Amino acid sequence: xxxxxxxxxxxxxxxxxxxxxxxxxxxxxxxxxxxxxxxxxxxxxxxxxxxxxxxxxxxxxxxxxxxxxxxxxxxxxxxxxxxxxxxxxxxxxxxxxxxxxxxxxxxxxxxxxxxxxxxxxxxxxxxxxxxxxxxxxxxxxxxxxxxxxxxxxxxxxxxxxxxxxxxxxxxxxxxxxxxxxxxxxxxxxxxxxxxx
Amino acid sequence: xxxxxxxxxxxxxxxxxxxxxxxxxxxxxxxxxxxxxxxxxxxxxxxxxxxxxxxxxxxxxxxxxxxxxxxxxxxxxxxxxxxxxxxxxxxxxxxxxxxxxxxxxxxxxxxxxxxxxxxxxxxxxxxxxxxxxxxxxxxxxxxxxxxxxxxxxxxxxxxxxxxxxxxxxxxxxxxxxxxxx
Ligand code: SF4
Numbered sequence: 001x002x003x004x005x006x007x008x009x010x011x012x013x014x015x016x017x018x019x020x021x022x023x024x025x026x027x028x029x030x031x032x033x034x035x036x037x038x039x040x041x042x043x044x045x046x047x048x049x050x051x052x053x054x055x056x057x058x059x060x061x062x063x064x065x066x067x068x069x070x071x072x073x074x075x076x077x078x079x080x081x082x083x084x085x086x087x088x089x090x091x092x093x094x095x096x097x098x099x100x101x102x103x104x105x106x107x108x109x110x111x112x113x114x115x116x117x118x119x120x121x122x123x124x125x126x127x128x129x130x131x132x133x134x135x136x137x138x139x140x141x142x143x144x145x146x147x148x149x150x151x152x153x154x155x156x157x158x159x160x161x162x163x164x165x166x167x168x169x170x171x172x173x174x175x176x177x178x179x180x181x182x183x184x185x186x187x188x189x190x191x192x193x194x195x196x
Numbered sequence: 197x198x199x200x201x202x203x204x205x206x207x208x209x210x211x212x213x214x215x216x217x218x219x220x221x222x223x224x225x226x227x228x229x230x231x232x233x234x235x236x237x238x239x240x241x242x243x244x245x246x247x248x249x250x251x252x253x254x255x256x257x258x259x260x261x262x263x264x265x266x267x268x269x270x271x272x273x274x275x276x277x278x279x280x281x282x283x284x285x286x287x288x289x290x291x292x293x294x295x296x297x298x299x300x301x302x303x304x305x306x307x308x309x310x311x312x313x314x315x316x317x318x319x320x321x322x323x324x325x326x327x328x329x330x331x332x333x334x335x336x337x338x339x340x341x342x343x344x345x346x347x348x349x350x351x352x353x354x355x356x357x358x359x360x361x362x363x364x365x366x367x368x369x370x371x372x373x374x375x376x377x
Contacts, residue, residue: 137269138369162296
């Protein structure tokens with residue numbers, strides 16, 4: 001069974017590579033393929049994957065904020081019941097403009113994901129006419145999942161903090177020591193900031 | 197019939213005794229804690245032996261259980277629910293999130309101290325409190341009721357301006373009805 005499955009992934013990967021020459025296809029591990037694409041190739045790729053490669057289930061659609069590169073990375077996770085393989089289709093869009101096209105015509109549930117990304121990251125999906133208020137109510141200011149949104153500051157400014165938690169300690173140093181791990185460089189800065 | 201102070205007190209004692217043994221909870225769960233209510237109610241812990249039961253609507257209920265963190269959106273609904281309840285009414289804050297924010301202390305959308313927005317009679321701490329703790333909190337509330345000290349609703353009426361001010365601070369788009377009690 002297992003040896004068969006690895007062949008399936010290779011087959012799919014070459015199939016994708018042959019159709020989309022500019023795509024960057026990696027087999028991450030058993031049953032998982034990552035496809036990085038130019039953003040204008042995403043709609044044709046998804047439609048091709050759905051209709052031709054039988055990836056007819058949109059398992060998840062999310063976004064990563066790469067503030068350092070001034071880009072949003074959109075991640076479509078699609079699954080084929082027939083092949084039992086997951087494909088992660090990734091693409092980058094401009095962070096300032098934050099605009100993309102909808103994939104509602106392929107999967108109806110994409111609409112809900114797009115509404116969430118619209119609310120939490122402020123991405124506008126052209127063609128989706130239901131990008132209205134979703135989970136947050138009466139939200140003003142920058143969307144909360146963007147990395148330049150300072151959650152701690154917002155929370156302390158807007159909500160009353162009961163005194164008594166000032167001595168909360170950053171336990172991560174001890175935890176990493178016990179587990180013989182290291183705090184990554186970027187995370188150090190955040191842990192210090194959140195304590196102030 | 198002579199109505200002096202002492203007889204009024206006896207009436208109060210009887211009233212409080214009756215109230216104490218019939219606490220109906222609004223079936224409204226917020227946050228994670230509502231998942232502890234089914235075991236509290238069912239045969240393992242059987243809260244009904246203390247007179248604690250669920251009720252369908254706020255108008256029939258006595259106790260508003262706030263079972264965890266409150267998003268601003270939920271807070272709106274909770275305030276409306278509380279204001280629709282009829283006297284006698286009590287509020288129980290359930291879990292660390294209602295006390296000081298718990299693990300959501302730095303969240304962009306949850307309030308951190310429930311007693312700024314609603315008058316809390318009893319807090320139950322823990323994240324999350326097990327049914328034993330819930331029942332012990334209820335027994336605490338029963339003691340307060342019997343002693344005539346569970347007067348959160350009175351406090352809310354008397355300090356309505358202070359509560360409203362705090363509520364309006366977090367609820368930006370205020371479209372709440374004003375009840376004239
Ligand atoms: S106190 Fe813990 S269990 Fe309760 S709502 Fe908060 S996080 Fe959830």
